[in-house]
Amino acid sequence: MQRDALFADIALPDSHTLRLCTTHLESLRASPPLRPAQLAVAAQYLRQAHAGVLGGDLNAIEAFDRTLHAECGLRDAYLEMGGKEGEEAGMTWGQMVGRRQRERFGLGRLDKILFWGGGGEGQGEGGVVMKVVRFGRFGLDVVVEDEGAAARLVCGGELEKAWVTDHLGVRAEFRVEVLEKKLKEKETGREVVGEIRETGVEAGDGQEPVQAPSG
Template identity: 40%
Template sequence: MVSKAMLHSLLQKQLSYSPEPGPLHTFRDATWRPSSTPVLPDPIAPAVAPLNSLHLLTWNIDFMASRPRERMASALRYLEQLVADIPSSSAVVIFLQEIMESENVGEQDANDLSQIANAPWIQQKFNVTDIGSGEWDSPYGQVALVDRRLAVARVSRLRFVSEYQRVALFVDVCLCSSSSGDAKYLRLCNVHLDSSYGTMRPVQWKALAKHLQSGAEGVAASILAGDCNANQPRDRTEPQDNGFKDAYLELGRGEGDEEGATWGFQSLSWERWGRQRLDKEVFWGDVRVRKLDRMGVGVQVEDEAARSEIKSLGELPFVTDHYGLMGDFEVQDGLRTVTSD
């Protein structure tokens, strides 16, 4: 048990942390090229119409499950089909958690980032924050796939005071300029908060509020999505207590409704936490949620041999133990776009 004095000290330590800049990778000339500079509109090129709609997908892919390559292959095929059905009038961003890239080359070793980087549909449609694990402190991490049409000002990571070496991954998307001419951003945040009983989760939420609701950094609005590990009574109100709106509740749904749960259906150990809404999408500022759906429901490994082996090990053949979420948001100020190359 952590004392109140210790929690206060840890909070002060957490609030002293600043986001650390990172690259965004674009697939060009048959290879992924990193850039630490903003992906901004060409001032000479004709103006490109902004986008006012954003589909934000989030999904935790269980890093401990066997046959990780077949699981990720099936996950990516499912996501490809899902993205193909999203209207082109909406931008698309995909957040993934518990992604692994093993240094080993055996068929039982995860190579999630390589599979992501080699997927033609991702090369064509998205910029990617991570194609290697060099930015991670943990054996597994988060990655964001960002619609290539979006003007991105910066990518950064905020390290958490954490028992699990967790971080928040920020992607600042340019909004159409205000009448004053000041630059404004929609900060998108991919999170994987501490697991288990999560003593540090309240500290992590306060840090997120500081960095996702900060006009001083040009952040006019923000959307956070990911595995919030919300398994304790206090977790039900952490977003609201810290100034966020919970997309699920904003749509008139009730806390504790089983149809909102994202975990407990595809895990043999589900009784530990029950069927819980571990994954969330929350927001702040001039954005509005129009729709929020679960995704990844019942998606299984497609490779028959791998599926058979998974069952023989006493595991379930689902791609992952989490359902994902797909939120449809209206962005009031409009998302700035760039010409595709």
């Protein structure tokens, strides 16, 4: 099935960019599976910015989905906040479905928020640091208000309530920091202090720019 991803860029200080993405990955099992390729493409675009956040219905219904984010160079906000795979506290699907579906499929953590901030310490290229400070679910037991529509939803007896959706929503709050890196180089007894940017170092004291050290 054809899938799209929507991106939006937020300008950060010092010409850095935070890229946001929302998408809905393939819901069906396939051979070969489609979700790995879909998430890999989205992650590729996300990582072209200095930092990024991706959220949506990722339809994580198979065993490989548990590690798919790491294989794409992303981190899982729920896991970063201490959540565990398989715990009911992280499940986003199955609470608001019909009895037969719930008995057949159980609960699932289909909806996720992933992010990229680079490196094990969360630092992206250009000195952008991403840290999750809050994660949660929302939308449990929200029902259709129109009485006629609600009656049609529950008339078959499969649904217990006229729920507006079969998914819970997920939300996360991040702290985003743009770090200012400094380069100090001894030159005839003086310190030349420059701010490291993507293009190298902008030196002070009217000196010519010096080359930023590799690595």
